[in-house]
Amino acid sequence: MSSEELLRLTGVARTVELPDGDDLHILTSVDLLVRRGDHVGIVGRSGTGKSTLLNLLGLLDRPTGGTLEWAGRNVTDISGRQAARIRGRDVGFVFQQFNLLPGRTALENVMAPLLYASGKEFWQRRRIAAAMLDQVGLGDRLDAMPQFLSGGEQQRIAIARALVRRPTVVLADEPTGALDVETGAMVMKLLDQATYESGAALITITHDQNVAALARRRFRLAEGRLHPLAEEAAV
Numbered sequence: 132m133s134s135e136e137l138l139r140l141t142g143v144a145r146t147v148e149l150p151d152g153d154d155l156h157i158l159t160s161v162d163l164l165v166r167r168g169d170h171v172g173i174v175g176r177s178g179t180g181k182s183t184l185l186n187l188l189g190l191l192d193r194p195t196g197g198t199l200e201w202a203g204r205n206v207t208d209i210s211g212r213q214a215a216r217i218r219g220r221d222v223g224f225v226f227q228q229f230n231l232l233p234g235r236t237a238l239e240n241v242m243a244p245l246l247y248a249s250g251k252e253f254w255q256r257r258r259i260a261a262a263m264l265d266q267v268g269l270g271d272r273l274d275a276m277p278q279f280l281s282g283g284e285q286q287r288i289a290i291a292r293a294l295v296r297r298p299t300v301v302l303a304d305e306p307t308g309a310l311d312v313e314t315g316a317m318v319m320k321l322l323d324q325a326t327y328e329s330g331a332a333l334i335t336i337t338h339d340q341n342v343a344a345l346a347r348r349r350f351r352l353a354e355g356r357l358h359p360l361a362e363e364a365a366v
């Protein structure tokens with residue numbers, strides 16, 4: 132696996148203005164380097180800025196300080212249009228509540244991101260999506276409606292959808308938050324394995340140390356910064 136650099140955050144800050152005019156400094160100085168094949172786990176208590184950080188990593192928001200680089204390119208201040216292009220091509224998202232399209236089959240959900248692709252990826256979207264569902268163990272449930280599937284199965288569809296365009300980075304926000312402990316552990320293992328096999332980096336953001344335990348590098352988000360977690364403290 133190459134050690135190609137994907138994401139580099141240097142002194143990243145995010146401050147928002149509150150309705151009363153005061154500034155809220157959510158992130159003050161985040162440093163992080165993510166390479167291809169990495170699995171980074173970020174834990175933090177409620178309200179410490181996990182979603183804020185995820186939105187910066189996914190180019191949904193911009194830092195108010197510091198620099199953010201994508202594959203060596205400074206993207207701190209890129210336009211919304213450029214960010215959307217990188218996001219569509221390079222980022223896969225997995226959310227706590229699955230966020231699957233209602234009324235669409237498992238296959239249609241996984242095919243959805245390929246509608247924005249071109250060439251072979253577009254024309255062969257059905258075959259590519261079916262193969263991806265097979266990889267997450269749902270090759271025999273292509274026509275199933277997600278609402279009739281278990282939470283673990285729905286999250287596996289969401290994982291297939293996140294990986295179907297072969298993104299370089301997968302961002303998972305509390306991916307097991309809506310699952311029981313056993314199902315969550317199984318889904319997390321699958322996410323870790325499928326992401327690694329596709330050559331992407333995985334960044335898992337969670338309040339649950341057990342979920343972060345699979346990550347090869349772990350950090351705690353506190354006081355607006357990332358603090359490396361020692362092996363023994365992380366489990």
Ligand SMILES: Nc1ncnc2c1ncn2[C@@H]1O[C@H](COP(=O)(O)OP(=O)(O)OP(=O)(O)O)[C@@H](O)[C@H]1O
Nearest residue numbers: 147149155157175176177178179180181182183184
């Ligand atoms: N746009 C905003 N305006 C005002 N306050 C905000 C804004 N965005 C985030 N915050 C506040 O910043 C803090 C961090 O929010 P964030 O959602 O990133 O935390 P979190 O760690 O993801 O929390 P949780 O685990 O509860 O989802 C919270 O106190 C939140 O209320």
